[in-house]
């Protein structure tokens with residue numbers, strides 16, 4: 001069966017319920033989760049249903065909390081794969097997912113995971129993709145929601161292949177999406193663009209971007225788009241060399257950007273949703289998706305703050321040596337919401353963190369939160385962080401899961417060493 005057909009079972013279930021049904025939407029706390037939950041919310045509203053929406057972390061007590069409420073239907077989107085058994089205690093449940101999970105769900109749970117339909121849930125369909133399939137099955141007029149689906153795809157760093165490719169084609173075909181190839185350094189003065197850039201991240205540039213440009217004979221205050229062709233070439237080849245020195249293997253100065261008719265640059269929207277999620281402002285992200293223009297300005301401030309915090313941490317990490325096990329390296333951070341992105345950026349751009357091994361970031365709070373990142377090459381060589389963290393966390397009484405390249409776990413503080421040993425064994 002194809003995903004497009006399978007989601008019809010979910011829309012049939014929804015449509016069998018009266019309009020005043022109490023519906024709860026639970027989305028995961030990241031850009032994909034916010035986009036996914038919004039897609040479902042908008043589709044429900046258009047179909048005449050009311051709902052109550054929440055964006056949640058993967059917490060051990062999540063289902064217990066929801067069980068206290070009196071819902072006729074709970075729709076989990078981009079979250080839920082790790083709670084299937086506990087959902088038995090809820091009434092009707094629809095799970096729209098793409099994370100690794102069990103194959104079997106209790107009979108009251110309609111569990112639709114992209115992975116069941118021949119799709120790679122870490123590349124070819126994300127939460128927002130499955131949510132979009134659901135919305136489209138409800139009403140084909142919902143094709144405009146392809147814009148938000150793309151926001152989710154970008155947020156989860158997926159590719160435009162598999163079902164995701166169909167979404168882009170839908171969006172372009174219906175006039176809601178436009179694609180343009182653009183240089184990535186446009187917008188600000190070159191000094192600022194180089195200093196502030198996170199993808200790619202240039203080590204040392206927080207103090208040396210102006211002198212780097214001076215040496216090339218390029219005025220730091222100029223914008224990239226103001227440069228003559230020759231200066232442009234000179235700059236890009238110098239920057240390529242700089243990244244090669246950082247041992248970066250994927251370098252692209254132009255990027256395919258998707259624009260949404262109702263949302264503008266979808267990469268920017270995705271980055272805003274991500275910042276909102278990380279800084280506990282998911283509501284602002286939902287507001288953006290629901291079309292609130294004022295929320296964009298609020299989110300811009302949140303986004304700047306978030307990026308500032310990342311840069312600050314990255315500058316510290318440039319000077320640090322990570323801890324090392326046989327099969328991964330790890331570091332500690334007190335910025336739990338940033339842990340995943342820091343691990344990911346370190347893996348790509350920090351020479352002192354590049355040892356051809358996955359990176360785990362550990363943050364202490366009530367528990368220890370773990371975020372892990374690998375690259376595609378490691379995954380091709382058999383690394384599966386989602387599985388390793390899930391098994392290792394469960395072994396020490398914690399919770400974990402995710403994707404081969406990106407995963408998370410939550411464990412008790414006294415289990416740290418045992419957990420790390422277990423991960424080391426599993427990654428061998």
Ligand SMILES: [Mn+2]
Nearest residue numbers: 032078127156
């Ligand atoms: Mn997702």
